[in-house]
Amino acid sequence: MWEALQFDFMRNALLAGILVSISCGIIGSLVVVNRIVFISGGIAHAAFGGIGLAFFLGFSPLLGAALFAVGVSMIIGVVSSKARHRSDTIIGVLWAIGMAVGVILIDLTSGYHVDLMSYLFGSILTVPPSDLWTMAALNVVILAIVIVFYKEFIAMSYDEEFAFVVGIPVRPLYFALLAMTALSVVMTIQVVGLILVIALLTIPPYIAECVTRSLGQMMAVSSLLGVCFTLAGLGLSYAYDLTSGATIILVAGVGFFAFQLISLIKKKGASLS
Amino acid sequence: MNIPAIDMQGVWFSYDRTPILENVTLTLKQGDFLAILGPNGGGKTTLLKLLLGLLRPDRGTIRVLGESPRDAKYRVGYLPQNTDFNTTFPISVMDVVLMGRLARYRIGKPYVRDDRMRVETVLKKTGMWDHRHAPVGRLSGGQRQRVFIARALATDPEILFLDEPTASVDPDFETGLFELLKELNQRVTIVIITHDVGVISRHVKSVACVNRTLIFHEEGKITPEMLDMAYHCPVDLIAHGVPHRVLPTHTED
Numbered sequence: 305m306w307e308a309l310q311f312d313f314m315r316n317a318l319l320a321g322i323l324v325s326i327s328c329g330i331i332g333s334l335v336v337v338n339r340i341v342f343i344s345g346g347i348a349h350a351a352f353g354g355i356g357l358a359f360f361l362g363f364s365p366l367l368g369a370a371l372f373a374v375g376v377s378m379i380i381g382v383v384s385s386k387a388r389h390r391s392d393t394i395i396g397v398l399w400a401i402g403m404a405v406g407v408i409l410i411d412l413t414s415g416y417h418v419d420l421m422s423y424l425f426g427s428i429l430t431v432p433p434s435d436l437w438t439m440a441a442l443n444v445v446i447l448a449i450v451i452v453f454y455k456e457f458i459a460m461s462y463d464e465e466f467a468f469v470v471g472i473p474v475r476p477l478y479f480a481l482l483a484m485t486a487l488s489v490v491m492t493i494q495v496v497g498l499i500l501v502i503a504l505l506t507i508p509p510y511i512a513e514c515v516t517r518s519l520g521q522m523m524a525v526s527s528l529l530g531v532c533f534t535l536a537g538l539g540l541s542y543a544y545d546l547t548s549g550a551t552i553i554l555v556a557g558v559g560f561f562a563f564q565l566i567s568l569i570k571k572k573g574a575s576l577s
Numbered sequence: 578m579n580i581p582a583i584d585m586q587g588v589w590f591s592y593d594r595t596p597i598l599e600n601v602t603l604t605l606k607q608g609d610f611l612a613i614l615g616p617n618g619g620g621k622t623t624l625l626k627l628l629l630g631l632l633r634p635d636r637g638t639i640r641v642l643g644e645s646p647r648d649a650k651y652r653v654g655y656l657p658q659n660t661d662f663n664t665t666f667p668i669s670v671m672d673v674v675l676m677g678r679l680a681r682y683r684i685g686k687p688y689v690r691d692d693r694m695r696v697e698t699v700l701k702k703t704g705m706w707d708h709r710h711a712p713v714g715r716l717s718g719g720q721r722q723r724v725f726i727a728r729a730l731a732t733d734p735e736i737l738f739l740d741e742p743t744a745s746v747d748p749d750f751e752t753g754l755f756e757l758l759k760e761l762n763q764r765v766t767i768v769i770i771t772h773d774v775g776v777i778s779r780h781v782k783s784v785a786c787v788n789r790t791l792i793f794h795e796e797g798k799i800t801p802e803m804l805d806m807a808y809h810c811p812v813d814l815i816a817h818g819v820p821h822r823v824l825p826t827h828t829e830d
Contacts (some may be wrong), residue, residue, distance in 0.1 A: 458672065459676050462666050462668055466676060471680055472653045472684070
């Protein structure tokens with residue numbers, strides 16, 4: 305399998321996998337503890353509208369996806385603070401409309417045959433080096449923001465009301481989190497596709513949450529788990545000639561169920577003894 | 578000390594047109610120790626959330642230490658009624674109490690040694706220092722409440738708001754807590770929401786009863802009107818038993 309590394313595209317794929325695993329580990333941890341998994345799913349699917357628009361108007365699909373994702377995340381942010389109990393409905397609506405807009409715009413783009421599958425299920429093997437730089441830069445930005453506002457993010461995520469009472473600007477932080485989620489989602493679409501983004505954002509943080517004692521540890525462990533899942537998935541997809549994005553997610557899925565099984569056995573063991 | 582700790586003038590509040598508070602007026606001087614009594618659903622917690630700036634009144638004005646509640650935020654400490662949330666969140670006792678050291682003007686700067694020392698003091702006072710590394714989610718309800726009381730104390734507030742601080746702690750700690758609050762009250766204004774008429778009558782300086790409207794008694798007496806208000810929804814008061822000592826006080830009035 306190591307001979308695969310002599311190919312440029314494979315090395316790029318490895319790097320892309322590592323980079324999105326780090327951002328997914330950090331942002332996914334915040335997404336999971338803030339219970340905005342559904343929002344991140346909505347952002348991912350609505351981003352497809354941006355990809356369609358980019359093809360229609362002829363600019364970079366990554367830019368189109370980023371614009372749509374950030375825009376939709378801001379709308380969701382406003383809706384969820386104004387009408388909290390209806391926000392899931394609005395997210396569902398944006399989720400569907402974004403997808404539909406994307407498909408129609410690509411239909412309308414004459415003479416251009418777009419490989420839809422590569423956006424739905426990822427195309428880690430065709431990540432261009434320029435995208436790697438974008439990913440690396442975004443990782444640095446996310447890491448810097450989370451480090452600087454670490455204690456404020458903990459306060460907002462753990463006890464929003466108290467954070468507000470002591471004067472933490474909870475709303476700006478929440479919108480910052482949504483924007484960072486949107487950008488991470490767009491990055492992750494490259495690797496596993498927009499349908500599978502949620503798995504990479506949630507499975508590693510879920511496992512990490514159970515075995516760590518602080519948000520920082522949770523972020524580190526889920527980044528590490530993400531790297532393991534992506535690299536193992538990438539290797540398997542190469543060895544057996546499978547779709548890389550789906551293989552990565554299945555590896556993560558196996559990890560998820562194995563972890564559940566182990567904790568179940570541990571619990572049984574503890575209650576028996 | 579001339580600025581009142583709390584000044585509410587003609588405050589009205591409703592949730593979706595259901596009136597919760599009607600024409601509430603309350604002036605509390607600094608250094609006071611106020612107990613807010615009242616039936617469940619009577620608006621006690623809503624009143625507190627208005628004072629904390631978590632809710633905005635439909636009508637009327639609220640001043641906390643002479644400022645709007647939103648501007649006074651960094652000057653108050655707060656114990657929420659419910660401490661039983663986010664139990665899977667990976668956070669230690671120490672880190673929860675450190676949250677009390679957060680403030681707007683320190684955003685983006687790490688905690689310093691002073692913060693940790695302050696946290697050590699309040700954790701020792703609440704008897705949770707030995708548990709400082711424990712995950713908060715694994716503590717018992719009573720232990721968790723102690724941690725949140727420690728967090729409220731760690732803010733070094735000018736006014737301390739406590740929503741049902743004795744709801745799930747053991748009687749021993751309850752006595753200790755009121756000793757602690759009494760000591761703190763020499764410097765800090767304290768507002769406490771409670772169902773426990775027995776305990777408060779021994780410790781507080783003034784009493785307010787809230788059931789849509791508010792009756793305030795500056796000398797800490799529970800007046801017949803208050804009991805009348807409370808008895809409209811009597812479950813909690815009866816469950817805790819109204820101490821006999823309280824009733825004679827009002828017949829003497």
